[in-house]
Amino acid sequence: DAGVIQSPRHEVTEMGQEVTLRCKPISGHDYLFWYRQTMMRGLELLIYFNNNVPIDDSGMPEDRFSAKMPNASFSTLKIQPSEPRDSAVYFCASSSRGRGMRLFFGSGTQLSVL
């Protein structure tokens, strides 16, 4: 099992630019989560999907953030336009209830908005 795969590992962009983060969950997992790690709030849940359907996006900071899951093996988190305060590490995680409700995380995307 390849695990959760995120790309890119690092992203440096300028304020106002569009940023797209990508995630491939573990095959067979039916839940996908996007988290953001900051010093102040720790791992903050942004949105999660079940069977490709967004279930709760109340953690998405504002309309500049959007997430999609067009199929069971791919999800994107887009920020448009990006701002310096969006700089953080973004993690994707997947899970399946059959696996004891434990999240499996990707290695994260370190985003820096200048």
Next chain:
Amino acid sequence: DQQVKQNSPSLSVQEGRISILNCDYTNSMFDYFLWYKKYPAEGPTFLISISSIKDKNEDGRFTVFLNKSAKHLSLHIVPSQPGDSAVYFCAASAYGNQFYFGTGTSLTVIP
């Protein structure tokens, strides 16, 4: 508002001694709790979990204790090893849906 709180940002322990990491939660509906370990430049990895029907779960050197009345859980590592140096996140879930994480505690085990 943080539903899961880890009030100690950092902890230093001598090798061989016990490490105790604490976590508090506010939502009485949480019924499943997990600890994750995170090394720099890596994603968090699962360490140990506990269901609300138990008050203790043990896995090798790691033991998690749950006090439901106090809405408090703790992770004990005995004996602590230098390789345990990492950031530890506490997480909680209600009915296996959303997982809420704390802000993490950075553990340093001194050789």
